[in-house]
Amino acid sequence: MVRSLALLLLSVVALKAGDPLPSWNDTAPKRAILDYLARVTTEGSPDFIPVPERIAVFDNDGTLWPENPVPFQLNFCLDEIRRRLPENPQWNDDPAVQAALGGDLPALTANHYAKLLRVLALAGSGMTSTEYADRVRNWLSTARHPRFDRPYDRLAYQPMLELLAHLRANGFKTFIVSGGGADFMRVFTEPVYGIPPEQVVGSNTRPVFELRDGGPVLIKTMDDLFMDDREGKPVGIHQFIGRRPVAAFGNSDGDKAMLEYTTIANPRPAFGLIVHHTDADREYAYDAKPGSTGKLVEALTEAPRRGWVVVDMKSDWRQVFSRTNSHEGALAPESNLYP
Amino acid sequence: MVRSLALLLLSVVALKAGDPLPSWNDTAPKRAILDYLARVTTEGSPDFIPVPERIAVFDNDGTLWPENPVPFQLNFCLDEIRRRLPENPQWNDDPAVQAALGGDLPALTANHYAKLLRVLALAGSGMTSTEYADRVRNWLSTARHPRFDRPYDRLAYQPMLELLAHLRANGFKTFIVSGGGADFMRVFTEPVYGIPPEQVVGSNTRPVFELRDGGPVLIKTMDDLFMDDREGKPVGIHQFIGRRPVAAFGNSDGDKAMLEYTTIANPRPAFGLIVHHTDADREYAYDAKPGSTGKLVEALTEAPRRGWVVVDMKSDWRQVFSRTNSHEGALAPESNLYP
Numbered sequence: 001m002v003r004s005l006a007l008l009l010l011s012v013v014a015l016k017a018g019d020p021l022p023s024w025n026d027t028a029p030k031r032a033i034l035d036y037l038a039r040v041t042t043e044g045s046p047d048f049i050p051v052p053e054r055i056a057v058f059d060n061d062g063t064l065w066p067e068n069p070v071p072f073q074l075n076f077c078l079d080e081i082r083r084r085l086p087e088n089p090q091w092n093d094d095p096a097v098q099a100a101l102g103g104d105l106p107a108l109t110a111n112h113y114a115k116l117l118r119v120l121a122l123a124g125s126g127m128t129s130t131e132y133a134d135r136v137r138n139w140l141s142t143a144r145h146p147r148f149d150r151p152y153d154r155l156a157y158q159p160m161l162e163l164l165a166h167l168r169a170n171g172f173k174t175f176i177v178s179g180g181g182a183d184f185m186r187v188f189t190e191p192v193y194g195i196p197p198e199q200v201v202g203s204n205t206r207p208v209f210e211l212r213d214g215g216p217v218l219i220k221t222m223d224d225l226f227m228d229d230r231e232g233k234p235v236g237i238h239q240f241i242g243r244r245p246v247a248a249f250g251n252s253d254g255d256k257a258m259l260e261y262t263t264i265a266n267p268r269p270a271f272g273l274i275v276h277h278t279d280a281d282r283e284y285a286y287d288a289k290p291g292s293t294g295k296l297v298e299a300l301t302e303a304p305r306r307g308w309v310v311v312d313m314k315s316d317w318r319q320v321f322s323r324t325n326s327h328e329g330a331l332a333p334e335s336n337l338y339p
Numbered sequence: 340m341v342r343s344l345a346l347l348l349l350s351v352v353a354l355k356a357g358d359p360l361p362s363w364n365d366t367a368p369k370r371a372i373l374d375y376l377a378r379v380t381t382e383g384s385p386d387f388i389p390v391p392e393r394i395a396v397f398d399n400d401g402t403l404w405p406e407n408p409v410p411f412q413l414n415f416c417l418d419e420i421r422r423r424l425p426e427n428p429q430w431n432d433d434p435a436v437q438a439a440l441g442g443d444l445p446a447l448t449a450n451h452y453a454k455l456l457r458v459l460a461l462a463g464s465g466m467t468s469t470e471y472a473d474r475v476r477n478w479l480s481t482a483r484h485p486r487f488d489r490p491y492d493r494l495a496y497q498p499m500l501e502l503l504a505h506l507r508a509n510g511f512k513t514f515i516v517s518g519g520g521a522d523f524m525r526v527f528t529e530p531v532y533g534i535p536p537e538q539v540v541g542s543n544t545r546p547v548f549e550l551r552d553g554g555p556v557l558i559k560t561m562d563d564l565f566m567d568d569r570e571g572k573p574v575g576i577h578q579f580i581g582r583r584p585v586a587a588f589g590n591s592d593g594d595k596a597m598l599e600y601t602t603i604a605n606p607r608p609a610f611g612l613i614v615h616h617t618d619a620d621r622e623y624a625y626d627a628k629p630g631s632t633g634k635l636v637e638a639l640t641e642a643p644r645r646g647w648v649v650v651d652m653k654s655d656w657r658q659v660f661s662r663t664n665s666h667e668g669a670l671a672p673e674s675n676l677y678p
Contacts, residue, residue, distance in 0.1 A: 052535055129577060173537070186581045196391055197581030198512070198538075206565070209573040209596055215604025216596075218577050224563060226545070234548040238468060238557050240579060242525045242536030257548055257555075265554025 020166040023159040023319040029311045036271045037170050047269045051171040055245040060178035062251040062294040063275050065155050068284045072152045073184050076139050077123035121222045128217040136187040153188045158322045164193055177201045177237055179229035179254055201240040203228045233258035251275040252294040263306055272308035279314040359505040362498040362658040368650045375610045376509050386608045390510040394584040399517035401590040401633040402614050404495050407623045411491045412523050415478050416462035460561045467556040475526040492527045497661045503532055516540045516576055518568035518593055540579040542567045568593045573600035590614040591633040602645055611647035618653040
């Protein structure tokens with residue numbers, strides 16, 4: 001009895017030491033992830049998935065980092081407009097700018113997001129792609145989240161960082177497929193998530209190439225806007241990745257089509273997971289709240305029928321954010337960064 | 340004298356044994372490639388390029404395989420239209436089909452390629468992406484090149500296959516950036532070039548997502564056509580890869596903007612190369628011929644000023660195609676396929 005208890009304790013300790021997902025409680029979602037990975041990486045098994053087909057897609061806002069009180073990119077746009085207002089006084093008369101700076105979210109999203117697109121255009125077009133990236137980088141190094149008082153890119157979910165690294169350690173290639181702007185996300189996905197720019201699929205517009213005296217540039221425009229959201233996500237996956245993923249991770253109805261595309265009638269064993277925001281103390285609790293970003297109603301209803309794993313943030317995550325303000329230790333070693 | 344000759348012969352033999360580019364003659368282009376790779380992969384050197392930034396982009400038609408007598412994708416379209424003509428007799432009255440089946444290239448390309456786009460639409464829209472890929476696969480397994488009497492996907496240039504593999508062995512991630520259709524190319528780039536679908540940038544249109552009884556599908560359309568050619572190439576690189584390449588390989592004026600974007604004022608040491616088709620005996624000789632595909636005039640003029648290496652196919656390539664009809668031995672080992 002004493003001896004078997006000691007053995008049990010020992011094995012628990014051993015398990016912990018090699019636990020690839022230490023920020024996950026030992027509940028159903030964690031077990032489902034580990035079971036799936038064991039199944040599809042066992043050579044000779046009928047469920048084995050060849051390495052080139054191990055494509056995993058992740059939504060960003062609300063799945064890898066928070067999307068409250070508003071999606072972070074919107075805060076970047078507002079800060080940019082404020083910063084550039086002195087040199088653009090005519091913006092004061094722009095109804096979109098007025099709605100944005102007045103925090104009038106219903107006005108911004110009315111009429112098919114017309115005012116929101118105008119705000120995105122002011123902050124994200126007319127400059128070179130390099131200038132834009134510098135502005136995002138500068139904003140990330142100075143702005144802080146209003147509630148957590150941390151730089152925005154220090155708010156990645158620790159359990160998801162572990163999951164990304166563990167998938168890569170199992171031969172998966174990890175992609176972001178998000179409604180956020182590709183040019184916005186590509187500034188930070190490599191240092192924060194270990195996901196290189198070429199594995200970031202996002203909303204985008206068509207830039208214009210110009211060969212200037214100082215060298216070639218790409219001017220950002222609002223032409224040919226592609227919204228990588230809802231039914232746009234499978235479209236973006238097809239256009240940018242070119243094959244069906246076998247694992248998809250999201251948190252809202254905007255991810256439903258991506259989860260369907262990944263998991264329904266896939267000839268390979270597929271995995272779908274939804275992060276359910278249930279933790280008002282440590283993060284936020286929302287899903288069907290009127291006016292909330294990241295509405296999760298249809299996808300949550302569909303989850304049991306499709307076999308999608310639903311993560312209850314409050315009970316399934318031991319830890320939400322990294323304890324330190326730095327990413328050190330969160331990411332996999334360099335060799336796993338670019339599979 | 341005898342002894343130094345023996346030593347010389349020995350070193351030549353030793354070099355051959357480990358030669359990563361055996362189908363290249365020991366002329367200036369090969370030396371330029373090897374010098375560049377040695378420079379940028381030497382740690383501690385000021386020219387060292389970190390692995391994540393080792394992005395190499397390749398045009399396809401005329402750079403990795405021939406584009407004569409017409410680009411292979413056009414032959415696929417013609418064969419498809421012929422195959423489906425019995426079930427679509429109305430196509431007989433279509434001026435675009437008449438021009439295509441009559442081989443009237445000037446008519447096809449007149450009026451901003453209107454008839455050519457119609458032909459591409461007939462062969463490449465209205466079906467699911469899976470059906471389309473199956474048709475391309477079936478065509479590749481049955482059609483043969485009119486002159487070389489080989490399946491089209493057995494006509495990859497052997498020197499370029501070696502170059503792709505050697506770049507990957509040196510930590511480069513190899514991409515295709517081609518005017519050809521992405522959905523067309525993705526069927527064969529992995530088995531032929533070792534380039535997975537997610538590293539293929541091509542001309543494309545926006546499909547439509549549908550959840551059918553049998554599962555999710557993407558219906559191919561002609562919406563939002565993006566031509567990944569000329570100034571479109573740097574645009575495609577930015578949208579799909581998201582960072583500037585350090586090495587670019589092309590063969591025509593359609594690749595000029597991509598070569599400029601890669602090599603001009605790049606903070607990293609950059610490499611540009613043009614394959615010049617000078618070998619009518621083993622392949623084709625063309626550049627400024629009226630009506631020829633793959634016109635090479637402006638880029639050839641610009642090459643010396645930009646330091647782009649020009650490959651004279653006739654004198655710089657020991658061998659053009661693989662001697663066998665199979666790809667065995669041409670590709671790098673599996674571990675190098677997906678860096």
